[in-house]
Amino acid sequence: MKHFANCGTIRRRRSNDELLGQTVERLLIDAELFDGNRFNYAALILLGKRESLGRFLSNAEIVYEFRLDESAIQHDAREEFRNGFLAIQDRLWQTINSRNGVQHIQDGLFVRDIPNFNEEVVRESLLNAVCHRDYRLSGSVFIRHSPKLLVVESAGGFPAGVTAENIIGRAEVGGQKSEVRGQISDFLISDL
Secondary structure (H helix, E strand, C coil), X not given: CHHHHCCHHHHHHCCCHHHHCCCHHHHHHHCCCECCCCEEHHHHHHHCCHHHHHHHCCCCCEEEEECCCCCCCCCCEEEEECCXXXXXXXXXXXXXXXXXXXXXXXXXXXXXEEECCCHHHHHHHXXXXXXXXXXXXXXXXXXXXXXXXXXXXXXXXXXXXXXCCCHHHHHEECCEECHHHHHHHHHHHCEC
8 A cells, every 4th residue: 555655646647636635545445446455456457566567467568669660570679668557658658759750741831740649549549458458368568669550469359259340339238348348347356
């Protein structure tokens, strides 16, 4: 609990004044990351220290690789991130953005600089990769980056019977979450 009390990420992300008055323990309980006695895997994935991730969930890491030529086998730069996602998400974006190209788009008399990769889209794809991956499978989340391509890969796939073509219709049936989301939620909320 002491680590989380000192974690600036929690306090920095709060925008609601009511939340500022909450203890860190109460916030973690309300977020269903802590039951008063033990933390769950979701807490570890989002807030864990490197040592704890290595001990309890060694596949919870993100590997970033940059290639000037997207077809090259050898990477030109590589960095490994193994800390709670909330602690590394800004550094991940900074790493990607440091090699983010810009397109110059003529708009009448003005030229607009449009980045190749939009920050919101990249952050959302990273969050999805971390939150929706199957932690029962080995393997890291991989970010493969080149000047014109950014691919985020994570372990797992669609459950039986679900394909890219029918996922929209299968993702939610009668207001109920899908089977795979239920399985992942059950795993993430399970106790360490």
